[in-house]
Amino acid sequence: MEEGKKQERREDIFSQAIRAGKRTYFFDVKATKADQYYLTITESKRRFNADQGKFYYEKHKVFLYQEDFDKFQNGFETALHFIKTGEKPEEEGESNFSLNPETSGLSVSFEDLDDGADKA
Numbered sequence: 001m002e003e004g005k006k007q008e009r010r011e012d013i014f015s016q017a018i019r020a021g022k023r024t025y026f027f028d029v030k031a032t033k034a035d036q037y038y039l040t041i042t043e044s045k046r047r048f049n050a051d052q053g054k055f056y057y058e059k060h061k062v063f064l065y066q067e068d069f070d071k072f073q074n075g076f077e078t079a080l081h082f083i084k085t086g087e088k089p090e091e092e093g094e095s096n097f098s099l100n101p102e103t104s105g106l107s108v109s110f111e112d113l114d115d116g117a118d119k120a
Contacts, residue, residue, distance in 0.1 A: 013037070022046065039064040 014029040026042040041062045048055050064072055078089055 036066050038066060039069075 013031055016027040018025040018027070022045060024044045026040070026044065028040045028042070029037055030040065031037055041064065043060045045058045046055055047058050082088060
């Protein structure tokens, strides 16, 4: 029974839904088997399939792990500051976050992404 409680805890620690026009954003806090928190950010859009005559939800997820929270927050705040003020960071390394794979050291493979089978 305790294992069932841990599984339930991993699935539903905290959830916040934000409705924004045609989109809904979900911020879900979950835990790994080692009880380390992580965040999933889901964008959900209701779509209509004309061929089947049914609605479906198109979802996009981002998984953010605890060891990356500070870097993500820094990059997010830097981007918001730029949007609000038009001011770029003084030094390139200031945000510690870059969307340019050549300079960020990131390696992204889209083959690793979910195939969309979890559409509700």
